[in-house]
Amino acid sequence: xxxxxxxxxxxxxxxxxxxxxxxxxxxxxxxxxxxxxxxxxxxxxxxxxxxxxxxxxxxxxxxxxxxxxxxxxxxxxxxxxxxxxxxxxxxxxxxxxxxxxxxxxxxxxxxxxxxxxxxxxxxxxxxxxxxxxxxxxxxxxxxxxxxxxxxxxxxxxxxxxxxxxxxxxxxxxxxxxxxxxxxxxxxxxxxxxxxxxxxxxxxxxxxxxxxxxxxxxxxxxxxxxxxxxxxxxxxxxxxxxxxxxxxxxxxxxxxxxxxxxxxxxxxxxxxxxxxxxxxxxxxxxxxxxxxxxxxxxxxxxxxxxxx
Amino acid sequence: xxxxxxxxxxxxxxxxxxxxxxxxxxxxxxxxxxxxxxxxxxxxxxxxxxxxxxxxxxxxxxxxxxxxxxxxxxxxxxxxxxxxxxxxxxxxxxxxxxxxxxxxxxxxxxxxxxxxxxxxxxxxxxxxxxxxxxxxxxxxxxxxxxxxxxxxxxxxxxxxxxxxxxxxxxxxxxxxxxxxxxxxxxxxxxxxxxxxxxxxxxxxxxxxxxxxxxxxxxxxxxxxxxxxxxxxxxxxxxxxxxxxxxxxxxxxxxxxxxxxxxxxxxxxxxxxxxxxxxxxxxxxxxxxxxxxxxxxxxxxxxxxxxxxxxxxxxxxxxxxxxxxxxxxxxxxxxxxxxxxxxxxxx
Amino acid sequence: xxxxxxxxxxxxxxxxxxxxxxxxxxxxxxxxxxxxxxxxxxxxxxxxxxxxxxxxxxxxxxxxxxxxxxxxxxxxxxxxxxxxxxxxxxxxxxxxxxxxxxxxxxxxxxxxxxxxxxxxxxxxxxxxxxxxxxxxxxxxxxxxxxxxxxxxxxxxxxxxxxxxxxxxxxxxxxxxxxxxxxxxxxxxxxxxxxxxxxxxxxxxxxxxxxxxxxxxxxxxxxxxxxxxxxxxxxxxxxxxxxxxxxxxxxxxxxxxxxxxxxxxxxxxxxxxxxxxxxxxxxxxxxxxxxxxxxxxxxxxxxxxxxxxxxx
Numbered sequence: 012x013x014x015x016x017x018x019x020x021x022x023x024x025x026x027x028x029x030x031x032x033x034x035x036x037x038x039x040x041x042x043x044x045x046x047x048x049x050x051x052x053x054x055x056x057x058x059x060x061x062x063x064x065x066x067x068x069x070x071x072x073x074x075x076x077x078x079x080x081x082x083x084x085x086x087x088x089x090x091x092x093x094x095x096x097x098x099x100x101x102x103x104x105x106x107x108x109x110x111x112x113x114x115x116x117x118x119x120x121x122x123x124x125x126x127x128x129x130x131x132x133x134x135x136x137x138x139x140x141x142x143x144x145x146x147x148x149x150x151x152x153x154x155x156x157x158x159x160x161x162x163x164x165x166x167x168x169x170x171x172x173x174x175x176x177x178x179x180x181x182x183x184x185x186x187x188x189x190x191x192x193x194x195x196x197x198x199x200x201x202x203x204x205x206x207x208x209x210x211x212x213x214x215x216x217x218x219x220x221x222x223x224x225x226x227x228x229x230x231x232x233x234x235x236x237x238x239x240x241x242x243x244x245x246x247x248x249x250x251x252x253x254x255x256x257x258x259x260x261x262x263x264x265x266x267x268x269x270x271x272x273x274x275x276x277x278x279x280x281x282x283x284x285x286x287x288x289x290x291x292x293x294x295x296x297x298x299x300x301x302x303x304x305x306x307x308x309x310x311x312x313x314x315x316x317x318x
Numbered sequence: 319x320x321x322x323x324x325x326x327x328x329x330x331x332x333x334x335x336x337x338x339x340x341x342x343x344x345x346x347x348x349x350x351x352x353x354x355x356x357x358x359x360x361x362x363x364x365x366x367x368x369x370x371x372x373x374x375x376x377x378x379x380x381x382x383x384x385x386x387x388x389x390x391x392x393x394x395x396x397x398x399x400x401x402x403x404x405x406x407x408x409x410x411x412x413x414x415x416x417x418x419x420x421x422x423x424x425x426x427x428x429x430x431x432x433x434x435x436x437x438x439x440x441x442x443x444x445x446x447x448x449x450x451x452x453x454x455x456x457x458x459x460x461x462x463x464x465x466x467x468x469x470x471x472x473x474x475x476x477x478x479x480x481x482x483x484x485x486x487x488x489x490x491x492x493x494x495x496x497x498x499x500x501x502x503x504x505x506x507x508x509x510x511x512x513x514x515x516x517x518x519x520x521x522x523x524x525x526x527x528x529x530x531x532x533x534x535x536x537x538x539x540x541x542x543x544x545x546x547x548x549x550x551x552x553x554x555x556x557x558x559x560x561x562x563x564x565x566x567x568x569x570x571x572x573x574x575x576x577x578x579x580x581x582x583x584x585x586x587x588x589x590x591x592x593x594x595x596x597x598x599x600x601x602x603x604x605x606x607x608x609x610x611x612x613x614x615x616x617x618x619x620x621x622x623x624x625x626x627x628x629x630x631x632x633x634x635x636x637x638x639x640x641x642x643x644x645x646x647x648x649x650x651x652x653x654x655x656x657x658x659x660x661x662x663x664x
Numbered sequence: 665x666x667x668x669x670x671x672x673x674x675x676x677x678x679x680x681x682x683x684x685x686x687x688x689x690x691x692x693x694x695x696x697x698x699x700x701x702x703x704x705x706x707x708x709x710x711x712x713x714x715x716x717x718x719x720x721x722x723x724x725x726x727x728x729x730x731x732x733x734x735x736x737x738x739x740x741x742x743x744x745x746x747x748x749x750x751x752x753x754x755x756x757x758x759x760x761x762x763x764x765x766x767x768x769x770x771x772x773x774x775x776x777x778x779x780x781x782x783x784x785x786x787x788x789x790x791x792x793x794x795x796x797x798x799x800x801x802x803x804x805x806x807x808x809x810x811x812x813x814x815x816x817x818x819x820x821x822x823x824x825x826x827x828x829x830x831x832x833x834x835x836x837x838x839x840x841x842x843x844x845x846x847x848x849x850x851x852x853x854x855x856x857x858x859x860x861x862x863x864x865x866x867x868x869x870x871x872x873x874x875x876x877x878x879x880x881x882x883x884x885x886x887x888x889x890x891x892x893x894x895x896x897x898x899x900x901x902x903x904x905x906x907x908x909x910x911x912x913x914x915x916x917x918x919x920x921x922x923x924x925x926x927x928x929x930x931x932x933x934x935x936x937x938x939x940x941x942x943x944x945x946x947x948x949x950x951x952x953x954x955x956x957x958x959x960x961x962x963x964x965x966x967x968x969x970x971x972x973x974x975x
Contacts, residue, residue: 017645019618019619019620019623019624020618020619020620020640020643020645020646020647021618021619021647022616022617022618022619022647023617023618023619023621023622025614025615025616025617026612027595027596027804028806029596029612030595030596030597030612030613031595031596031597031804031805031806031821038339038813038815038816040769043339208764209759209760209761209764209765210764210765210766210767212719212724212757212759213757213759213765213778213826213829214767214778215724216722216723216724216752216756216757217752217756217778217779217782217829217833218748218749218752218779218782218783219778219782220782223782227767227769227770227774228767228770231769232769314768317339364848364850364851365818365819365848366818480710509709509710509875510875510876510877510916510919510920510921511709511915511916511919511935511936512709513919513921514918514919514921514933515933515935518933536848536849536850537849537921538849538921538923539849539878539920539921539922539923539928540921541923541925542921542922542923542924542925542927542928542929543921543928543929543931545925562925563925563926566923566924566925576850577849577850578923580849580850580852580853581849581853581923582852582853582856582878582879582881582882586882587881587882587883587901590857590860590861591853591856591857591882592853593850593853593854593857594850594851594853594854595854597818597820597821598818
């Protein structure tokens with residue numbers, strides 16, 4: 012053993028490549044996000060609940076005894092309590108409540124998704140320009156202040172007057188037109204923070220156009236905040252729509268929504284609580300699960316949590 | 319140098335691991351170090367060599383994904399490497415062992431007045447409250463060389479310049495007269511002119527408050543200024559320890575040579591500056607033999623096979639390199655090391 | 665000296681930040697020229713305005729008064745698109761903090777070839793890949809690094825990626841803004857050697873910004889010392905070290921850490937106190953006190969300096 016070791020006491024050739032070689036860590040951002048997200052068991056559970064609810068709404072309508080489109084008012088069946096025939100009972104006009112609740116849920120989720128998406132796109136674009144282009148800061152800030160300081164109820168009342176009630180597309184557009192504010196502000200604050208970091212100065216030095224700087228340099232850092240905003244926005248839209256419908260400023264009576272159902276139930280819920288309970292539970296479930304889900308995803312997509 | 323002194327802090331064969339993205343990083347691989355009362359010990363090494371991690375373990379300030387997996391750290395009769403609860407660490411942190419971090423910008427609470435921050439440290443660690451704490455805080459501020467301390471104690475961190483902020487951080491760390499003050503690259507973020515003043519300040523405080531100081535740095539100029547003894551770290555291990563003269567004038571580990579060689583002050587215009595090529599090894603992987611071997615232009619074959627043990631160069635100087643083995647070929651210390659003194663004199 | 669081509673000229677440069685009450689004059693009345701092929705160093709403390717000047721030359725910061733010329737043409741203020749493109753191609757910058765100067769979410773391949781992609785300076789995809797590979801090799805990195813992300817690299821390697829990014833544009837003039845301040849002392853030599861090698865092989869001209877005089881002695885041809893937005897002394901490198909005249913320069917020199925324990929412990933530290941200058945009646949001027957050695961001071965101080973030089 013000693014002699015074998017002895018002969019190793021000689022000089023070896025130096026390889027500059029080996030000196031430079033480092034280990035390779037197989038890090039992929041999105042894979043880390045997924046791993047992080049899956050580690051939070053409660054979030055995964057919420058995901059299942061939310062997706063389950065959405066899928067169930069389709070199944071529920073399929074297995075429901077009555078088709079929403081063919082509901083007829085039947086005063087004999089008014090306030091029929093839930094039983095084998097009418098699983099959720101009947102509403103004040105004698106229509107099956109089961110398909111109403113599930114159909115409304117679909118409408119509300121659709122509205123929330125569209126509004127969320129629209130707010131996202133509009134908010135991100137405006138927020139990025141607001142934060143990055145110096146001379147746009149002043150005008151957009153003024154615009155923000157104007158829109159923000161007037162209570163939304165006033166805008167909506169005006170629009171309801173002009174358009175004679177709010178149909179689905181009009182409601183969508185209106186909510187997007189006011190919802191972009193918060194997203195834009197959050198994005199702008201982050202863009203401000205990252206705008207003058209050295210790697211962005213380097214890009215400017217190299218002549219990179221603003222669009223590519225925003226997309227490649229800054230946008231990846233916004234993902235966490237955007238997801239968080241989205242997570243808050245979707246349940247927020249549903250609640251907002253519910254409130255507006257409750258106040259009579261929401262979608263028309265013909266378009267079913269959870270808000271309309273709640274509004275109707277308002278008059279009767281003391282005697283017939285089931286009219287309120289079913290839609291309220293659904294609203295609560297959607298709101299809570301999506302909010303927690305979004306929070307968890309936002310945390311997971313923050314690279315500082317990728318350990 | 320009294321070799322019969324008992325060290326006040328003694329780390330033996332310490333191993334620290336971090337779990338990162340499912341993989342294990344061996345940040346410290348069997349480090350031993352003794353600290354004697356009243357001295358200034360400098361730990362030198364590149365970023366990533368583990369010097370900060372090593373000293374943070376003395377305070378229980380490792381990140382959540384790190385843990386001491388081996389060895390002992392003996393302080394004041396206790397093995398503090400086995401401390402698990404915050405309560406145990408609270409008895410040491412700030413009171414007996416204190417730390418000054420690198421970046422003064424982020425070490426201070428931007429929302430609290432400077433005076434309050436120092437008072438808090440005093441109250442928390444020594445139990446002194448109210449007016450007396452306030453007086454002690456102001457006294458500390460003047461000790462660290464802040465002019466007009468009464469007025470400045472009522473100001474916020476953003477009203478101080480970088481060098482002033484670092485003085486305040488030092489004041490907070492030293493306010494409780496700790497036994498050991500660990501300074502983690504205290505001057506790296508500062509300009510050269512301020513750096514010299516801060517080093518002077520710490521030296522003065524050390525004498526005044528009878529502290530033992532550990533400096534962590536990668537700058538040999540700082541080491542030459544402050545240190546009594548030097549420990550050189552590479553890739554999670556201490557590779558050479560000695561008095562400051564021994565390390566500068568009689569170093570034996572090839573990494574220490576490379577460090578001493580690569581100083582820009584030694585550069586000759588028109589020629590290449592001697593440098594350490596390559597990059598430190600990735601500690602996620604197992605390290606075979608001497609970690610510095612791939613970057614050592616004069617490596618021995620055995621450096622790649624087996625880890626060298628510590629060899630004694632003198633009673634106070636040890637080096638972990640196969641060059642000191644009697645079987646090794648005759649190796650001379652690089653001429654540049656030998657002529658270091660002459661060059662500097664010019 | 666008269667025949668040398670002037671690559672960059674700064675004439676009476678003034679840069680201010682903010683407006684009205686919050687106006688801060690970062691750089692004031694700065695005049696100097698940089699000749700082709702030299703390494704010109706600008707040394708001063710943080711906040712002295714040196715980075716601001718570097719960024720003004722590459723058009724990151726706007727100039728409030730005075731002009732900057734590149735090869736005789738004005739590049740400060742409002743200029744044409746073609747001139748802007750010229751500046752981008754010919755004047756590049758290396759940044760200070762290797763941790764912040766690379767986009768963490770982009771591959772090294774994209775980071776290095778960003779400039780090429782912006783102006784489509786390559787024939788096809790293969791050509792671009794070849795250019796990236798060549799650039800990486802030139803700075804001592806392995807081509808396989810192109811498909812990785814910045815966080816996998818050490819500080820020194822990241823700084824070299826930044827250098828590759830600047831050099832792939834084949835510039836003539838490079839502003840190196842404290843390129844080694846954030847690196848370990850042992851890695852600094854690597855980067856300095858690299859910068860020197862590239863200067864020789866590509867005929868580059870550097871503006872090297874630093875706060876540590878010890879570093880610049882090795883690589884500079886001429887050094888300018890800047891304090892609070894004004895250049896206080898300018899001379900050839902060796903001349904400045906052998907005969908520093910301005911008290912600020914002397915203070916900077918004394919602060920340089922000497923890596924020799926015995927010399928360092930005996931060193932006397934000089935502290936610069938700006939209030940020793942009385943400019944109320946006797947206004948200071950920028951004067952050439954020796955050939956190639958300029959200094960800023962009023963008549964009384966210039967007299968003092970002249971006497972010092974004679975001694």
